[in-house]
Amino acid sequence: MTASSAVTTGTLVVPDARLYYEVRGTGPLFVLVGAPMNAAAFAPLAAQLAPTNTVLTTDPRGHFGSPLDDPHQDSTVPARADDLARLITHLDAGPAVVFGSSGGAVSALALAQTNPDLVTTVVAHEPPLRELLPDAADQRAVTEDIIATYDTGDVLGAWRKFFAQTGFAIPDAQVQRMFGGDRDPRQVASERHWFDHELRATTGWVPDPPLLRSVPTRVIVGIGDASTGQFCDRTSRELAAALGIEPVLFPGDHTGFVGDPIAFAARLQEVLDEP
DSSP: OOSSEEEEEEEEEETTTTEEEEEEESEEEEEESSOOOOOHHHHHHHHTTTSSEEEEEOOOBBBBBBBBBSSSSSSOOHHHHHHHHHHHHHHHOSSSEEEEEEEHHHHHHHHHOHHHHHHEEEEEEOOOOGSSSHHHHHHHHHHHHHHHHHTTHHHHHHHHHHHHTTTOOOOOHHHHHHHSOOOOOOHHHHHHHHHHHTTHHHHHHOOOOHHHHHSSEEEEEETTOOOOTTTHHHHHHHHHHHHTOEEEEEESSHHHHOHHHHHHHHHHHHHHHHH
16 A cells, blocks of 8 residues: 555535545545544545545535535534435445544444445444433433533533543643644634534434345444543444444544554455455
Protein backbone atom coordinates (compact mmCIF):
# COMPACT_ATOMS: atom_id res chain seq x y z
CA MET A 1 0.00 0.00 0.00
CA THR A 2 1.06 3.55 -0.65
CA ALA A 3 0.19 6.81 1.06
CA SER A 4 0.04 8.83 -2.18
CA SER A 5 -2.91 9.11 -4.55
CA ALA A 6 -4.43 11.79 -6.74
CA VAL A 7 -7.63 13.29 -5.34
CA THR A 8 -10.64 14.37 -7.39
CA THR A 9 -13.16 16.61 -5.62
CA GLY A 10 -16.77 17.35 -6.39
CA THR A 11 -20.06 18.65 -5.07
CA LEU A 12 -23.40 16.86 -5.32
CA VAL A 13 -26.67 18.72 -4.82
CA VAL A 14 -29.08 16.67 -2.70
CA PRO A 15 -32.35 17.56 -0.98
CA ASP A 16 -31.67 20.40 1.49
CA ALA A 17 -27.87 20.33 1.08
CA ARG A 18 -24.79 20.33 -1.13
CA LEU A 19 -22.35 17.49 -0.43
CA TYR A 20 -18.61 17.91 -0.83
CA TYR A 21 -16.81 14.68 -1.68
CA GLU A 22 -13.38 13.36 -2.62
CA VAL A 23 -12.44 10.37 -4.78
CA ARG A 24 -9.09 8.56 -4.86
CA GLY A 25 -7.77 5.51 -6.67
CA THR A 26 -9.26 2.93 -9.02
CA GLY A 27 -11.04 -0.36 -8.46
CA PRO A 28 -14.11 -1.45 -6.51
CA LEU A 29 -15.89 1.34 -4.65
CA PHE A 30 -14.94 1.77 -0.98
CA VAL A 31 -16.76 4.45 1.02
CA LEU A 32 -15.34 5.92 4.25
CA VAL A 33 -17.86 7.92 6.24
CA GLY A 34 -18.16 9.64 9.59
CA ALA A 35 -20.66 11.89 11.35
CA PRO A 36 -19.50 14.48 12.18
CA MET A 37 -16.00 13.44 11.06
CA ASN A 38 -15.27 14.87 7.63
CA ALA A 39 -13.33 13.80 4.55
CA ALA A 40 -10.04 15.30 5.73
CA ALA A 41 -9.96 13.04 8.78
CA PHE A 42 -10.26 9.95 6.58
CA ALA A 43 -7.63 11.07 4.06
CA PRO A 44 -4.72 8.99 5.49
CA LEU A 45 -6.83 5.81 5.55
CA ALA A 46 -8.22 6.60 2.10
CA ALA A 47 -4.69 6.91 0.73
CA GLN A 48 -3.85 3.45 2.07
CA LEU A 49 -6.87 1.90 0.34
CA ALA A 50 -6.66 3.82 -2.94
CA PRO A 51 -4.10 1.56 -4.71
CA THR A 52 -6.73 -1.19 -5.01
CA ASN A 53 -10.01 0.70 -4.61
CA THR A 54 -11.94 3.74 -5.73
CA VAL A 55 -12.25 5.45 -2.35
CA LEU A 56 -15.04 7.94 -1.66
CA THR A 57 -14.93 10.27 1.33
CA THR A 58 -17.31 13.11 2.10
CA ASP A 59 -18.11 15.91 4.48
CA PRO A 60 -21.46 14.90 6.01
CA ARG A 61 -24.35 17.31 5.64
CA GLY A 62 -24.03 20.41 7.79
CA HIS A 63 -20.25 20.10 8.24
CA PHE A 64 -17.40 21.97 6.55
CA GLY A 65 -17.82 21.77 2.77
CA SER A 66 -21.36 20.35 2.84
CA PRO A 67 -23.65 23.25 3.79
CA LEU A 68 -27.36 22.88 4.46
CA ASP A 69 -29.90 25.10 2.75
CA ASP A 70 -31.25 25.71 6.26
CA PRO A 71 -28.36 25.66 8.76
CA HIS A 72 -30.82 25.06 11.60
CA GLN A 73 -32.15 21.84 10.11
CA ASP A 74 -31.51 18.64 12.06
CA SER A 75 -29.18 16.04 10.56
CA THR A 76 -31.21 12.84 10.73
CA VAL A 77 -29.88 9.35 10.18
CA PRO A 78 -32.29 8.63 7.26
CA ALA A 79 -31.18 11.85 5.54
CA ARG A 80 -27.50 10.91 5.88
CA ALA A 81 -28.21 7.38 4.59
CA ASP A 82 -30.00 8.91 1.61
CA ASP A 83 -26.98 11.16 1.01
CA LEU A 84 -24.73 8.09 0.84
CA ALA A 85 -27.11 6.36 -1.56
CA ARG A 86 -27.11 9.41 -3.82
CA LEU A 87 -23.31 9.69 -3.74
CA ILE A 88 -22.83 6.02 -4.62
CA THR A 89 -25.40 6.31 -7.43
CA HIS A 90 -23.80 9.53 -8.65
CA LEU A 91 -20.38 7.88 -8.98
CA ASP A 92 -21.95 4.91 -10.79
CA ALA A 93 -19.25 2.66 -9.34
CA GLY A 94 -21.23 0.60 -6.83
CA PRO A 95 -22.19 -1.50 -5.10
CA ALA A 96 -19.76 -0.40 -2.41
CA VAL A 97 -18.04 -1.55 0.71
CA VAL A 98 -18.89 1.09 3.32
CA PHE A 99 -16.74 1.67 6.39
CA GLY A 100 -18.54 3.90 8.88
CA SER A 101 -16.99 5.31 12.04
CA SER A 102 -19.07 6.33 15.06
CA GLY A 103 -22.03 8.36 13.76
CA GLY A 104 -20.95 7.36 10.26
CA ALA A 105 -21.40 3.73 11.27
CA VAL A 106 -25.00 4.57 12.14
CA SER A 107 -25.44 6.18 8.70
CA ALA A 108 -23.97 3.07 7.06
CA LEU A 109 -26.30 0.71 8.93
CA ALA A 110 -29.28 2.81 7.88
CA LEU A 111 -28.04 2.66 4.28
CA ALA A 112 -27.94 -1.13 4.46
CA GLN A 113 -31.53 -1.14 5.69
CA THR A 114 -32.86 1.19 2.98
CA ASN A 115 -30.62 0.51 -0.03
CA PRO A 116 -28.98 -2.90 0.38
CA ASP A 117 -28.51 -3.10 -3.39
CA LEU A 118 -25.94 -0.30 -3.15
CA VAL A 119 -23.71 -1.82 -0.47
CA THR A 120 -22.09 -5.26 -0.40
CA THR A 121 -20.55 -4.90 3.06
CA VAL A 122 -20.96 -2.49 5.95
CA VAL A 123 -18.18 -2.26 8.51
CA ALA A 124 -19.84 -0.46 11.43
CA HIS A 125 -16.97 0.67 13.64
CA GLU A 126 -18.18 1.62 17.13
CA PRO A 127 -21.68 2.92 16.34
CA PRO A 128 -23.04 4.88 19.36
CA LEU A 129 -26.44 3.15 19.44
CA ARG A 130 -27.54 4.30 22.88
CA GLU A 131 -31.01 2.76 22.73
CA LEU A 132 -29.56 -0.77 22.63
CA LEU A 133 -28.08 -0.38 26.12
CA PRO A 134 -29.81 -1.64 29.28
CA ASP A 135 -29.32 1.82 30.81
CA ALA A 136 -30.57 3.68 27.75
CA ALA A 137 -32.85 5.96 29.75
CA ASP A 138 -29.99 7.12 31.95
CA GLN A 139 -27.74 7.64 28.95
CA ARG A 140 -30.48 9.60 27.20
CA ALA A 141 -30.65 11.96 30.16
CA VAL A 142 -26.89 12.42 30.10
CA THR A 143 -27.00 13.30 26.39
CA GLU A 144 -29.69 15.91 27.01
CA ASP A 145 -27.61 17.40 29.82
CA ILE A 146 -24.57 17.58 27.54
CA ILE A 147 -26.54 19.44 24.87
CA ALA A 148 -28.08 21.78 27.43
CA THR A 149 -24.64 22.53 28.87
CA TYR A 150 -23.31 23.38 25.43
CA ASP A 151 -26.25 25.67 24.74
CA THR A 152 -25.49 27.70 27.88
CA GLY A 153 -22.14 28.57 26.28
CA ASP A 154 -20.11 26.23 28.49
CA VAL A 155 -18.23 24.54 25.65
CA LEU A 156 -15.52 23.00 27.82
CA GLY A 157 -18.10 21.76 30.31
CA ALA A 158 -20.08 20.08 27.54
CA TRP A 159 -17.01 18.34 26.17
CA ARG A 160 -15.96 17.20 29.65
CA LYS A 161 -19.40 15.66 30.16
CA PHE A 162 -19.30 14.07 26.72
CA PHE A 163 -15.91 12.47 27.35
CA ALA A 164 -17.11 11.25 30.74
CA GLN A 165 -20.12 9.59 29.11
CA THR A 166 -18.11 7.98 26.32
CA GLY A 167 -15.27 6.87 28.56
CA PHE A 168 -12.64 8.55 26.37
CA ALA A 169 -9.61 9.27 28.56
CA ILE A 170 -8.87 12.82 27.41
CA PRO A 171 -6.72 14.82 29.87
CA ASP A 172 -8.31 18.09 30.89
CA ALA A 173 -5.33 20.06 29.61
CA GLN A 174 -5.91 18.53 26.19
CA VAL A 175 -9.61 19.36 26.35
CA GLN A 176 -8.72 22.99 27.01
CA ARG A 177 -6.20 23.04 24.14
CA MET A 178 -8.66 21.48 21.72
CA PHE A 179 -11.81 23.39 22.60
CA GLY A 180 -10.71 26.56 24.38
CA GLY A 181 -9.29 29.86 23.12
CA ASP A 182 -9.22 30.94 19.50
CA ARG A 183 -10.48 28.26 17.15
CA ASP A 184 -11.14 27.72 13.46
CA PRO A 185 -14.62 29.19 12.80
CA ARG A 186 -15.49 26.25 10.54
CA GLN A 187 -14.63 23.82 13.34
CA VAL A 188 -16.79 25.78 15.76
CA ALA A 189 -19.70 25.80 13.29
CA SER A 190 -19.35 22.04 12.80
CA GLU A 191 -19.25 21.50 16.55
CA ARG A 192 -22.38 23.60 17.13
CA HIS A 193 -24.29 21.78 14.41
CA TRP A 194 -23.30 18.44 15.92
CA PHE A 195 -24.38 19.33 19.45
CA ASP A 196 -27.60 21.09 18.47
CA HIS A 197 -28.76 19.18 15.41
CA GLU A 198 -27.05 15.78 15.18
CA LEU A 199 -25.94 14.18 18.45
CA ARG A 200 -29.45 13.47 19.73
CA ALA A 201 -30.70 11.92 16.49
CA THR A 202 -27.59 9.82 15.91
CA THR A 203 -27.38 8.24 19.35
CA GLY A 204 -31.16 7.80 19.49
CA TRP A 205 -31.47 5.92 16.20
CA VAL A 206 -32.71 2.35 16.59
CA PRO A 207 -31.56 -0.25 14.06
CA ASP A 208 -33.75 -3.10 12.83
CA PRO A 209 -31.71 -6.28 13.50
CA PRO A 210 -34.15 -8.67 11.79
CA LEU A 211 -34.05 -6.50 8.68
CA LEU A 212 -30.25 -6.26 8.77
CA ARG A 213 -30.06 -10.05 9.09
CA SER A 214 -32.34 -10.48 6.09
CA VAL A 215 -30.69 -8.15 3.58
CA PRO A 216 -27.90 -9.42 1.31
CA THR A 217 -25.48 -6.82 2.72
CA ARG A 218 -22.81 -8.32 4.96
CA VAL A 219 -22.62 -6.47 8.28
CA ILE A 220 -19.41 -6.44 10.31
CA VAL A 221 -19.33 -4.77 13.72
CA GLY A 222 -15.92 -3.36 14.61
CA ILE A 223 -14.50 -2.32 17.97
CA GLY A 224 -11.14 -0.76 18.77
CA ASP A 225 -8.95 -3.04 20.85
CA ALA A 226 -8.23 -0.07 23.14
CA SER A 227 -11.93 0.75 23.66
CA THR A 228 -12.75 -1.91 26.24
CA GLY A 229 -15.55 -0.84 28.56
CA GLN A 230 -16.24 2.44 26.77
CA PHE A 231 -19.70 3.57 25.66
CA CYS A 232 -19.20 2.52 22.03
CA ASP A 233 -17.65 -0.80 23.04
CA ARG A 234 -20.87 -1.53 24.92
CA THR A 235 -23.20 -0.38 22.13
CA SER A 236 -21.22 -2.29 19.50
CA ARG A 237 -21.37 -5.51 21.47
CA GLU A 238 -25.12 -5.09 21.94
CA LEU A 239 -25.56 -4.62 18.20
CA ALA A 240 -23.42 -7.65 17.37
CA ALA A 241 -25.42 -9.77 19.81
CA ALA A 242 -28.68 -8.60 18.25
CA LEU A 243 -27.35 -9.56 14.82
CA GLY A 244 -26.08 -12.94 16.04
CA ILE A 245 -22.47 -12.21 15.06
CA GLU A 246 -19.17 -11.73 16.86
CA PRO A 247 -17.66 -8.24 16.91
CA VAL A 248 -14.30 -7.81 15.22
CA LEU A 249 -11.38 -6.06 16.90
CA PHE A 250 -9.43 -3.34 15.11
CA PRO A 251 -6.19 -1.71 16.23
CA GLY A 252 -6.45 1.40 18.38
CA ASP A 253 -9.30 3.26 19.95
CA HIS A 254 -12.51 4.87 18.69
CA THR A 255 -10.57 6.52 15.86
CA GLY A 256 -7.75 4.02 15.45
CA PHE A 257 -7.65 4.67 11.72
CA VAL A 258 -6.44 8.20 12.48
CA GLY A 259 -3.69 7.13 14.87
CA ASP A 260 -2.26 4.36 12.67
CA PRO A 261 -3.90 4.24 9.23
CA ILE A 262 -1.40 1.70 7.89
CA ALA A 263 -2.12 -0.93 10.54
CA PHE A 264 -5.83 -0.15 10.44
CA ALA A 265 -6.04 -0.53 6.65
CA ALA A 266 -4.21 -3.84 6.82
CA ARG A 267 -6.62 -5.14 9.45
CA LEU A 268 -9.60 -3.85 7.49
CA GLN A 269 -8.51 -5.70 4.37
CA GLU A 270 -7.87 -8.84 6.44
CA VAL A 271 -11.40 -8.70 7.88
CA LEU A 272 -12.96 -8.15 4.46
CA ASP A 273 -11.06 -11.11 3.02
CA GLU A 274 -12.41 -13.47 5.70
CA PRO A 275 -15.29 -15.67 4.50
